[in-house]
Amino acid sequence: MTSALARRLEAFGALPEADLAVLNELSTHRRRKFEAGEDVVKEGDNPGEVQLVIEGFACRYKMLKDGRQQIVAYLLPGEFCDLHVFILEAMDHSISAISDCSIVNIPRETVLEMLERPALARALLMTTLVDEATLREWITNLGQRPARNRLAHFFCEMYLRMKVIGRVVDGTFDFPVNQAQVAASVGLSLVHTNKSLRVLKDKGAVRFRNGRITISDIALLEKIAGFKSNYLHLQNTAGKSLSSALEKAPTLVEG
Amino acid sequence: MTSALARRLEAFGALPEADLAVLNELSTHRRRKFEAGEDVVKEGDNPGEVQLVIEGFACRYKMLKDGRQQIVAYLLPGEFCDLHVFILEAMDHSISAISDCSIVNIPRETVLEMLERPALARALLMTTLVDEATLREWITNLGQRPARNRLAHFFCEMYLRMKVIGRVVDGTFDFPVNQAQVAASVGLSLVHTNKSLRVLKDKGAVRFRNGRITISDIALLEKIAGFKSNYLHLQNTAGKSLSSALEKAPTLVEG
DNA sequence: CGTACTTTTGACTTAGTTCAACTCTAGTGG
DNA sequence: CCACTAGAGTTGAACTAAGTCAAAAGTACG
Numbered sequence: 001m002t003s004a005l006a007r008r009l010e011a012f013g014a015l016p017e018a019d020l021a022v023l024n025e026l027s028t029h030r031r032r033k034f035e036a037g038e039d040v041v042k043e044g045d046n047p048g049e050v051q052l053v054i055e056g057f058a059c060r061y062k063m064l065k066d067g068r069q070q071i072v073a074y075l076l077p078g079e080f081c082d083l084h085v086f087i088l089e090a091m092d093h094s095i096s097a098i099s100d101c102s103i104v105n106i107p108r109e110t111v112l113e114m115l116e117r118p119a120l121a122r123a124l125l126m127t128t129l130v131d132e133a134t135l136r137e138w139i140t141n142l143g144q145r146p147a148r149n150r151l152a153h154f155f156c157e158m159y160l161r162m163k164v165i166g167r168v169v170d171g172t173f174d175f176p177v178n179q180a181q182v183a184a185s186v187g188l189s190l191v192h193t194n195k196s197l198r199v200l201k202d203k204g205a206v207r208f209r210n211g212r213i214t215i216s217d218i219a220l221l222e223k224i225a226g227f228k229s230n231y232l233h234l235q236n237t238a239g240k241s242l243s244s245a246l247e248k249a250p251t252l253v254e255g
Numbered sequence: 256m257t258s259a260l261a262r263r264l265e266a267f268g269a270l271p272e273a274d275l276a277v278l279n280e281l282s283t284h285r286r287r288k289f290e291a292g293e294d295v296v297k298e299g300d301n302p303g304e305v306q307l308v309i310e311g312f313a314c315r316y317k318m319l320k321d322g323r324q325q326i327v328a329y330l331l332p333g334e335f336c337d338l339h340v341f342i343l344e345a346m347d348h349s350i351s352a353i354s355d356c357s358i359v360n361i362p363r364e365t366v367l368e369m370l371e372r373p374a375l376a377r378a379l380l381m382t383t384l385v386d387e388a389t390l391r392e393w394i395t396n397l398g399q400r401p402a403r404n405r406l407a408h409f410f411c412e413m414y415l416r417m418k419v420i421g422r423v424v425d426g427t428f429d430f431p432v433n434q435a436q437v438a439a440s441v442g443l444s445l446v447h448t449n450k451s452l453r454v455l456k457d458k459g460a461v462r463f464r465n466g467r468i469t470i471s472d473i474a475l476l477e478k479i480a481g482f483k484s485n486y487l488h489l490q491n492t493a494g495k496s497l498s499s500a501l502e503k504a505p506t507l508v509e510g
Numbered sequence: 511c512g513t514a515c516t517t518t519t520g521a522c523t524t525a526g527t528t529c530a531a532c533t534c535t536a537g538t539g540g
Numbered sequence: 541c542c543a544c545t546a547g548a549g550t551t552g553a554a555c556t557a558a559g560t561c562a563a564a565a566g567t568a569c570g
Binding site: 511512513514515516517518519520521522523524525526527528529530531532533534535536537538539540 | 541542543544545546547548549550551552553554555556557558559560561562563564565566567568569570
């Protein structure tokens with residue numbers, strides 16, 4: 001079995017067998033279960049350990065004083081919560097389980113050991129860079145694109161990220177999120193999100209229902225979004241358009 | 256002389272003399288001058304070296320296909336362009352000089368040496384974490400706050416960051432940016448930015464003109480913004496409100 | 511003093527928000 | 541198996557924030 005983390009890291013370049021073994025070891029650490037909606041880490045906490053989402057979906061979010069909420073990142077299966085959090089005094093945001101999920105706590109020594117393996121270290125640092133790049137892309141998305149295009153961009157990104165970890169079958173993937181959460185991700189009101197989703201559906205680009213997303217026409221979606229995948233730094237896809245990139249991405253189903 | 260970088264890093268905790276010496280050495284590396292408006296690194300470039308802004312202001316920005324532009328980060332004097340870029344194949348955004356600025360190229364070996372000094376490594380990693388946290392804060396700002404509050408938040412952040420590197424005197428600091436660039440930072444149109452700035456001025460919170468910002472009433476600005484400084488992870492200011500934090504921040508002028 | 515940028519202003523349009531009601535669905539317990 | 545409930549999605553109408561267009565007024569500079 002190849003873990004989702006291994007698969008994600010290999011998207012940045014192949015890893016030696018020994019490194020893969022180290023990765024597969026990770027899932028043996030202390031594991032915790034969280035229910036959908038539960039907070040994994042709260043703003044103000046001192047994290048201490050690095051967290052890895054083994055199964056399920058989580059998100060980072062920030063809450064304003066008036067209660068408004070912004071989702072600032074998604075943690076898909078196999079994504080580290082953060083590589084360097086262990087030097088942090090206090091979390092500046094919270095992490096919440098979106099679906100039921102199981103999370104492994106990795107002690108800092110293990111992380112440091114991983115960083116001593118050159119190929120692995122490089123892949124992990126890439127992870128950090130990609131996380132940052134994704135945040136920049138989100139800023140651009142929120143700052144510059146109107147609702148429809150913004151949503152389209154959001155779906156393009158999720159599609160590609162899910163594809164990389166082998167979770168897309170026939171343009172469809174599970175994404176256990178409701179419209180209010182989508183709204184909180186793209187900085188739109190629930191109502192306007194709903195209406196814009198309808199437009200995208202009517203155009204035949206994406207369908208979104210029951211926590212499941214179906215990309216009906218990726219080329220169209222990509223065009224609406226003005227999507228360029230370069231910020232995800234996937235080795236095989238650099239400089240290519242999303243639709244062609246996707247043909248090259250692995251289509252394996254998690255086994 | 257204490258460099259801006261040293262001052263910034265010490266905001267996360269004191270550094271040993273030897274580490275400070277290493278930091279002061281940095282400015283002896285190959286130095287390049289850029290004029291205001293010039294690109295330092297362009298999207299698609301392979302950076303190779305780490306860049307340090309010694310003097311002047313730069314920004315990271317992304318450009319959409321239709322020409323719209325979003326500024327996603329500011330590089331104030333003494334801020335690294337990025338700690339790990341050297342593993343990157345191709346930049347996913349551009350960096351541009353906002354004012355005339357002088358930038359030092361630091362070879363990857365030097366960076367690796369720095370990372371071997373524990374206190375310095377910790378400070379540099381903090382830098383990365385803070386950069387990320389700032390991106391998340393911007394997403395929240397763009398996604399959830401209406402124009403006026405969003406601008407207020409932007410100014411609060413810049414004020415505090417400038418204060419940390421000792422560039423604020425009497426609530427005033429140089430910030431050589433025009434309104435179009437402010438607009439591109441907060442995701443608003445130029446006209447609406449202008450009108451919102453006027454409101455903030457009329458309320459007696461901030462004045463912005465000739466590349467110079469004067470915070471007239473920080474408590475008010477902070478209130479309008481709903482600003483919490485925790486995401487900047489400044490050691491002395493954790494958990495405190497901005498106004499009190501600022502009393503404790505150094506008031507030294509760059510020597 | 512003329513040219514080129516930047517800021518300011520007003521009038522108008524549009525995208526997005528809010529409120530409120532209604533529908534649909536899945537789940538629960540009688 | 542049905543009725544009831546809670547949550548999620550959908551819709552319409554009224555309102556408001558923000559965008560666009562266009563022109564004027566500053567300001568900076570050679």
